Amino acid sequence: MRAARLYGPADMRVEDVPQPGSPGPGQALLRVAAVGICGSDLHTYEDGRIGDTVLKSPLIIGHEFGGVIEAVGPDAIDGESRPLVVGTPVAVDPCQTCGHCRPCAEGHPNLCLHHRFCGLYPNDGALCQWMIVPARTCFSVPAGTDWGEVTLMETLGVAMHAVDLAKIRVADRVAVLGAGPVGLCIVQCARLAGASEVYVTDKLPWRLELAKKFGGVPLHIEKCDTTRAVLDATAGEGVDAVIEAAWAGPAVNQAAEMVRAGGRLTLVGIPGDDRLEMRHSLVRRKGLTIRVARRMKHVYPRVLRLYRGGRVDLQSLISHRFPLEQAATAMATNARYEPGVVKVVVDVA
Numbered sequence: 183m184r185a186a187r188l189y190g191p192a193d194m195r196v197e198d199v200p201q202p203g204s205p206g207p208g209q210a211l212l213r214v215a216a217v218g219i220c221g222s223d224l225h226t227y228e229d230g231r232i233g234d235t236v237l238k239s240p241l242i243i244g245h246e247f248g249g250v251i252e253a254v255g256p257d258a259i260d261g262e263s264r265p266l267v268v269g270t271p272v273a274v275d276p277c278q279t280c281g282h283c284r285p286c287a288e289g290h291p292n293l294c295l296h297h298r299f300c301g302l303y304p305n306d307g308a309l310c311q312w313m314i315v316p317a318r319t320c321f322s323v324p325a326g327t328d329w330g331e332v333t334l335m336e337t338l339g340v341a342m343h344a345v346d347l348a349k350i351r352v353a354d355r356v357a358v359l360g361a362g363p364v365g366l367c368i369v370q371c372a373r374l375a376g377a378s379e380v381y382v383t384d385k386l387p388w389r390l391e392l393a394k395k396f397g398g399v400p401l402h403i404e405k406c407d408t409t410r411a412v413l414d415a416t417a418g419e420g421v422d423a424v425i426e427a428a429w430a431g432p433a434v435n436q437a438a439e440m441v442r443a444g445g446r447l448t449l450v451g452i453p454g455d456d457r458l459e460m461r462h463s464l465v466r467r468k469g470l471t472i473r474v475a476r477r478m479k480h481v482y483p484r485v486l487r488l489y490r491g492g493r494v495d496l497q498s499l500i501s502h503r504f505p506l507e508q509a510a511t512a513m514a515t516n517a518r519y520e521p522g523v524v525k526v527v528v529d530v531a
């Protein structure tokens with residue numbers, strides 16, 4: 183089968199690799215339809231590593247994906263506890279948890295000590311034609327759904343988990359730092375959760391346009407002092423919650439400056455240099471509650487409810503599409519943040 187493998191920084195090659203075998207108990211064979219490129223993929227693509235995970239041999243990346251079930255093994259039960267049937271179109275949760283360790287048992291599958299994550303070294307991901315996946319990570323999507331939107335279920339799941347952690351209440355004032363695909367999904371979820379105002383910062387004007395479309399108040403980080411703007415808009419008090427969804431660099435301290443005393447800070451972005459810096463006195467005097475988001479919990483059923491109900495706009499986030507044979511161009515286009523880039527999707531089927 184064809185697969186896009188990353189050999190090292192900015193070196194992606196589409197080539198023939200062995201096809202996966204048949205699904206075992208509890209597994210399914212997925213014919214991949216589309217894969218979304220994520221900011222975390224860009225770290226691996228540009229640096230050959232993300233956090234402390236280093237690429238040591240060619241890897242198929244890609245963890246935002248969906249496709250059609252082509253075969254199932256015995257006892258294939260999907261993520262909503264229903265038998266998984268051949269021919270079903272599904273969105274796939276890329277995190278495969280053990281279900282038995284202490285974090286799993288205590289309701290934190292996103293912190294599983296023995297998880298496998300698709301597309302994170304050493305586990306191959308989705309930029310290929312076929313994959314074997316656990317049936318319980320598959321969630322059926324309506325027939326005829328655009329595959330680009332299916333890849334965004336993972337993005338929406340990450341956003342929903344961040345909003346859960348931020349404990350947004352009706353009429354809260356919120357700031358979202360970073361209007362990438364995750365940030366833009368957070369804006370939509372925060373509004374649905376009842377936030378009255380959502381201030382959104384970024385430097386790419388087309389992303390700020392989308393933030394506005396989703397009910398946010400756009401603030402361009404190079405055209406205004408965004409911290410000042412948020413403080414002025416809240417009569418100097420600061421917002422109730424800030425969700426940082428940029429690259430976790432200077433934005434983290436800025437988040438602490440924008441939030442009110444006693445407020446909540448949720449960190450979603452992953453920094454390229456693996457460091458987290460905040461002014462201690464600022465955080466201490468405000469007595470902030472800081473939560474760090476790690477992927478997501480079992481949120482796909484809620485994600486799909488939002489999606490099926492037509493309550494989120496995912497289509498507007500898809501800016502570019504490339505066929506699998508052009509996966510390297512897709513990565514380069516995203517990494518360069520060419521004008522208009524929001525979500526880049528690779529169509530496999």
Ligand SMILES: [Zn+2]
Pocket residue numbers: 220221222245246336337
């Ligand atoms: Zn992702």
Ligand SMILES: [Zn+2]
Pocket residue numbers: 279280281282283284285286287293294295296297
């Ligand atoms: Zn576990």
